[in-house]
């Protein structure tokens with residue numbers, strides 16, 4: 001039998017989460033963000049799952065959109081970083097993509113497009129995050145300098161730096177700064193990501209961009225009934241008794257405080273299971289929690305199953321999913337669920353399941 005390491009992608013959870021989040025903003029149009037291979041879930045998988053409910057998709061770069069087009073996905077795609085080189089303007093038009101444009105060089109490239117080959121362009125506004133976009137006070141000038149490229153269908157896009165933190169007043173500052181300018185232009189706007197949609201009602205506007213929560217992330221922080229979209233699982237490939245006082249794994253970082261049963265599981269950091277997970281990080285096996293014992297190796301982990309009766313070779317082990325929240329593992333590894341999802345490697349087959 002082949003290695004039982006798989007990421008199960010729950011199609012119904014993805015649809016449930018997207019509909020739940022969209023319903024929070026009934027005055028808006030919500031689009032699913034499926035960049036970075038749909039946060040590791042498989043962009044083509046997720047596009048096929050959501051194509052009838054998400055009227056647009058968003059990706060970071062045009063190469064990601066072309067993969068979707070080659071798979072037959074026809075929904076318009078927003079390219080969040082815009083064009084990286086002049087020829088991408090023409091490609092965007094040919095592939096029905098919208099370029100979020102954040103600097104004047106990109107606008108000059110667009111000006112060279114023939115009138116009937118000009119893609120739709122949205123404009124990125126820096127309302128305080130200072131990562132991408134035109135400063136708020138530049139926007140009126142930019143709009144009037146490029147009338148052939150920036151038209152009535154241009155959407156003003158901004159991104160919030162701290163929307164995941166309800167106690168941080170900087171979000172309100174960004175919203176005030178952005179809306180003060182945007183309302184004067186009369187153009188549509190796009191502000192909210194997942195945390196903003198959930199926690200900052202004033203950020204919900206014409207277009208919302210939903211990423212992490214579609215995949216069931218940001219769950220610990222919200223009271224919503226978001227469902228995990230991925231179960232990362234593997235199986236027990238070896239079992240041994242480890243006497244009290246003996247250690248397990250590289251660097252001898254875990255030592256048995258009693259006679260112990262250690263199961264070796266066929267997943268490691270080369271599959272995307274974080275090497276930074278410490279001893280004690282939970283996994284789920286035979287209806288119980290077991291705990292990491294010893295360092296994560298490239299292809300394997302070792303877990304303490306002393307307290308779980310009858311664990312056998314071949315038993316399924318959940319690394320994250322319904323029983324171990326991905327946020328819990330992320331916290332143990334000192335990172336965020338976004339990183340864990342996007343780091344599940346190409347070696348792990350994605351299996352799409354409908355309940």
Ligand SMILES: Cc1ncc(COP(=O)(O)O)c(C=O)c1O
Nearest residue numbers: 033159193194195209210211212
């Ligand atoms: C510009 C932009 N919009 C929207 C999103 C989606 O954010 P989230 O995954 O927090 O919903 C991202 C994600 O990184 C982004 O960079």
